[in-house]
Amino acid sequence: MLTDAEIETLKETLQASLAELERIDASSADSRKAVELDQQSVGRLSRMDAMQQQQMALATERRRQTEKRKLQAALSRIAAGDYGFCVRCGEDIDPPRLRIDPAAPLCGDCAKGAG
Numbered sequence: 520m521l522t523d524a525e526i527e528t529l530k531e532t533l534q535a536s537l538a539e540l541e542r543i544d545a546s547s548a549d550s551r552k553a554v555e556l557d558q559q560s561v562g563r564l565s566r567m568d569a570m571q572q573q574q575m576a577l578a579t580e581r582r583r584q585t586e587k588r589k590l591q592a593a594l595s596r597i598a599a600g601d602y603g604f605c606v607r608c609g610e611d612i613d614p615p616r617l618r619i620d621p622a623a624p625l626c627g628d629c630a631k632g633a634g
């Protein structure tokens with residue numbers, strides 16, 4: 520079991536990670552605009568490069584949105600008092616596991632089962 524103080528510390532970590540992801544979101548919106556502008560003035564080959572880069576940026580962004588949802592879900596579990604319990608089996612999640620990944624929704628056993 521986690522103590523209230525431990526949960527508070529992990530909550531701060533989650534909020535900081537979420538704020539960081541939102542900051543990256545804001546700056547990547549700017550760089551997307553830059554790519555669009557570039558595309559008007561460059562040749563076909565570099566346009567393909569730019570499109571490839573955009574695909575990669577989109578993949579990165581999708582990962583970031585998934586991570587954000589995971590952080591937000593963990594924060595709402597804290598708010599609801601469900602934090603620290605596996606969302607699948609309801610068992611306690613080992614505190615060392617939460618210190619490594621405060622947003623971890625599953626206990627070690629269920630995470631192994633999920634691959």
Ligand SMILES: [Zn+2]
Nearest residue numbers: 605608626629
């Ligand atoms: Zn579990």
